Amino acid sequence: MSLTSTAGRARHPGDDRDQIARWRLISLEKQLPQPRMLTAIGTPALVASLLLTLLAIFAFAYLSQGDTAGVPKAVVESQREFVHEISRSLNNSVGRSRDELSRTVEAYNARPDNVTAQLAALTKDQPKWRGVGVYTNDGRTGVAAVGRPVALPAGVPPGRAAVPLVDGNAPRLLLVEPLADNKLLLAELDLGIRTLRLDPRSKQAVLVVVPTGARALSQGAPVPADPKLDALIKEAVDGTARRATVTRTGTAAAPPAGSGSAGPVAPLVTADAVGSLGFSVVSLVYTPVTDASATREPLVAALALLVAAVAVLLILQYGLARPVRRLLLHAKAVASGNSPGEPPRTPNAQVNRIAAALSALAARQDPGSSARRDPAPGGTPAGLVVVLAVLAVLGAAGGVLTTLTQAERDLPGQVTRDTENQTGAVAAAIGDTLDGGYQKLVLVGRDNGKGDTAQVRRALDRLVDENNRFRSAYLLSADGSVVASVGREPLRPSGLVPGEGGVVLHDVQGRLPIIYAYHPLSDGRSLVAEFDVRYLTRLLQRVDGRVRVLDVDQRDILDSGGYLAFAQITTPAVVTASARALTGRTYAAVTDVDGVRSLLVAAPIAVDGTAAQLEWSVVAERPVTDFALPGNQLHHGALLVVVVTVGVGLLLFSWHYFFQLRPLRNLEREAVALAGGDTSRVVSPRWHDEIGAVAVCLEVCRQAAVHGEQRLGGAARIRPTEGMPTMIMTKVPERRRGGASRRRGD
Structure with a gap:
C-alpha cells in the first residue's frame, strides 16, 4: 500500500472513516506478533494428536510381537547363559591347570634330575591329570612319566600348545x-564338567566338540543318530568362530518318548567356544514350542490411542483454538476503530469475557456503535477444556491398561533347571575362590615358612599381585601383631588367629564382612590373606536377579544389590531356601517372595574343603516377570505404552498451562480491569502467538482510551491537511522489462 495526496477533493479526509479504519487495520496487523510453527494456538493439540497416532502404530506393532510361534525366548536366553557359564568355568579350570604345569616346568628347569618327584607332586591327589611325562623333542620317547602313557599326535609341532582330543566319551x-633342555612336557587333562542337574524330560545332553568334528557326551541323555541333528550341531559349533555363544533351533516335531510333553517340541542347540583352546561346549534340549495366537490386546490398545488422538484434536480445536482466533478478529476490529459488531459467542469462558470487555471499549470509543457489553457471557473455562483433553489421553491409557493380561505365574522347567545350574556354578566359584586362596597361602607358607621377614614379604607381594581375590596379605608374629603387610590396609584387628588354618569370617559386626584365610607357620608366626569383598560380590553377578550369600543364622554376608552387612533375613521363603541348601542339596522353586512371584534358587557354597566350615549358601531371587515369556512381554509392552501415553498427557497439559492458559487468564484480568475504567496498567504480550496479538490489541485500546482516537491502529500516522486528504491507493504492479523495451523501440 502507498500514501498519496489527491487534490480537488471537496470532502474532508476526516469524513471518510472507512478509509481511515482500513488504514488503521493494515497498520495494526503489521505490528501484531505472528505465531511461529511451535507457538500457534493449535500447535499443542496437533502435536499431541500426532504423538498419539504414532504411539498407536507403535503399540500395535510392539504388542503383536508376542504372537509369534517358536521356542520361548526365556528358554533360549537361559540356555545361552547356562552354556556360557560352563564354558567360562571350563576355561578357568584349564587356566589353573596350565599354571600348575608352568610351575612344574620351572621346577624341572631348575633341577632336571628331580623330574620323577616333580611329576608325582603335580599329579598327587589330582585325578584330573590322566598322564604326565617328559619326552624327547619328537614327543615319542619318554624320559619320565606318571599315569597313562601320553604321546604327541602326528602333525603337532613341538612347541607350547593345547590340543583337544576325544576318546569315546572322554574328552581331554x-x-x-617346551623344556629348557630341548625336551617336552606332555600332560593329558580330563575335560570334566562339574556335575549338572539336567532335566530328563527335555532329553538334555551336554557335549564337548573338538575341531575335527568329533564329539563326546559329557553328561545327559544320549544323542540319537540323526543327520538333521548332526547338521544343526555342526552349524552351531561353526558359528562360535564368529560369535561367542550361538543358538540354533531345529524343526518342531512330535515329542520323544518320555519327554512328558503333549505338544510338538523342537531341538534347541546352544554352543559356546571355550576360550581360545579350540573346542566348544554344546547343550542340546528338546523344548516345547508355542503356537502363534492372535490376541485382541494390540488392536484394542491402538484403537484407544487413535480415539484419544481424535478427541484431543476436536476438544482443543473447538474449545480453545477456534475461539481464540475469533477473539483475535474481534480484537483487531476494535483496536482499528472498525465496527466490531456483536462480541463472538464461543464455548470458551475466558474468550467470551475478553470479547465482552473489548466490545465495551468499542462502545466508549463510538457511542453510536451497536456493540454492547454482555454482563454474563458464559462458556466453559479454558482450563476445563484442557483438562478434558488430558482426560481423553488418560482414558486411552486406561484403555490400554484394560488390555493387560496377567503376567506369567510359572516358568518352563528348562529355565528353572538352567538357573539352578547357574546358581550352583556361582556357589562353586565362591567355594573355589575361598578354598583356592587358602591353598595358595599354604604353598607360600610351605616354600617360605622358614625364611626371614623380607623373604616372606616378597612372597606375599607376589601372592597379592597374582590374585585379584586378595585385598591384603600379612605376616603375624607369635603374639598376633602385624610384622609385614602388603596390599591395602588390613581390616582385621591385630590378634592371634584361631585354630590350625582355614577360611573364617572375623566377626558379624561392622559395615563390611572381613573374610580371610590363614595358615600357621612352624615357628609360631602366621600368614593371613584377606579376601576382597568386591571380587566375591562380582561372582554373584553371574546370575541375573538378586543374589545373596547367607550364613547358617540367615544373616546377609554378601549381596549383589545394596544391602546392610549381617542384616537378619526374615523373609520366610528365602529362609526356607537357605536352610534347605545347607543340607547339601540345591533348592529351586517358583514361589511368592514378599508378594512377588519369583524364582528362588539356593545352593551350598561348599560341601567339603576349607570353605565348608563357613556354612554359607547362595540364594538367587528373580521375579518371574523378568523372564522373556510371551505373557510377560505383552504385559511389559502394555505398561510401556501406558507410561508413554501418560507422558503425552503431561506434555499436553504443561504446554497449555504455561504457554496458553496462564497468559489467557492474565489477559482476561487485564481486559476486565480495562473495561472497568482502569487504564493505569500496560498490557504486555507474554508470547508471540494469537493470545499475544490480542494483548497488543488490548493495549492499543488502552492507549486510545487515554490519549484519544488517534492511537487506534497502534501507531502515529500521516495526518491529512486541508485540501490534501490521505487515501489508500491500490499498488500498481511493475511493468515487465521486455514490454518496456519494445515500447522504447517503437
Missing part, C-alpha cells in the same frame, strides 16, 4: 610345554 586336552 593335551598340554604341551
